[in-house]
Amino acid sequence: MLLSNACEYGLRAALYLASLKQEGYVPIRKISGELDISFPFLTKIFQMLTQAGLLTSYRGPNGGVALSRSADRIRLREIILAIDGPALFEECVLGLPGCGEQKPCPLHARWAVERDRIEQMFAASTLAEMADKIGSPDVRLKSLC
Amino acid sequence: MLLSNACEYGLRAALYLASLKQEGYVPIRKISGELDISFPFLTKIFQMLTQAGLLTSYRGPNGGVALSRSADRIRLREIILAIDGPALFEECVLGLPGCGEQKPCPLHARWAVERDRIEQMFAASTLAEMADKIGSPDVRLKSLC
């Protein structure tokens, strides 16, 4: 699996927030209901995103979470880094520590190309851009059943 | 992590076998020693590869495992499929079941490109080709320390 469960949930939830195009805080309970993600687990994930500065949160009635910047200035790469860390974009495909140009594994040259492309793909994708797609009738953020 | 630990070990071990360019069976104990992989765990991984038809094994003195075909006819993709299954090449980057052209997630279009490239990369890489690189002095299949 490319991304951890937590990271998949975090991306989906952030895209959902961006798709609302709404001022103000959205309760985590609502998001977890909409996306079929367990509320306590999603709470933990949002805490990571809040600590990373990608979300702001507010307690109490009418509280919840909100994007800390406009959705066109948050890139998916940032969310992945906040939740899963940089491993995906740095590690050897064979798991060898220190694999790089100097001491490569046999796959390094080929994998490094794809790894960089994946990082570029996530770095080039903003929440706004991706959330826009949710307007299309078939595009979805949750399981069908 | 892109590949499971078991799969990383399986690829390294298969590349090692290919690099030996040797007729006959190689004991798992020797491979586990050379690559610093736990012997019982590597045994289990080799059983998967044997059952998938990628290796042949032989018991008793002078027994061990060997590639079931010449190394230029075994592709890394086959090893990954045998150990981790097809998930990497099929699954949605957001983990949504049934994500595809009909009912895509917002990332589908971009991810499908990279996912296919990764599959192509592994499908295009034979054990022979990759094992050849181990000839170069800096290229390695095990941790340095």
Add this chain to the structure above:
DNA sequence: TAGATTACGGACTATAAAGTCTTAAATAAG
């Protein structure tokens, strides 16, 4: 045939990831 060597298969344990629960702290509204 006996003993050593090696893979096989299944049961077992350990560790990490996933997910839950509980208590506390902040805020708003009555």
Add this chain to the structure above:
DNA sequence: CTTATTTAAGACTTTATAGTCCGTAATCTA
């Protein structure tokens, strides 16, 4: 000021992956 609502933080449980162990079967050598 009290109560309801909501996130925060940490302990806890569950599940999946990683890794180990042990008895068995196959094979070779003496």
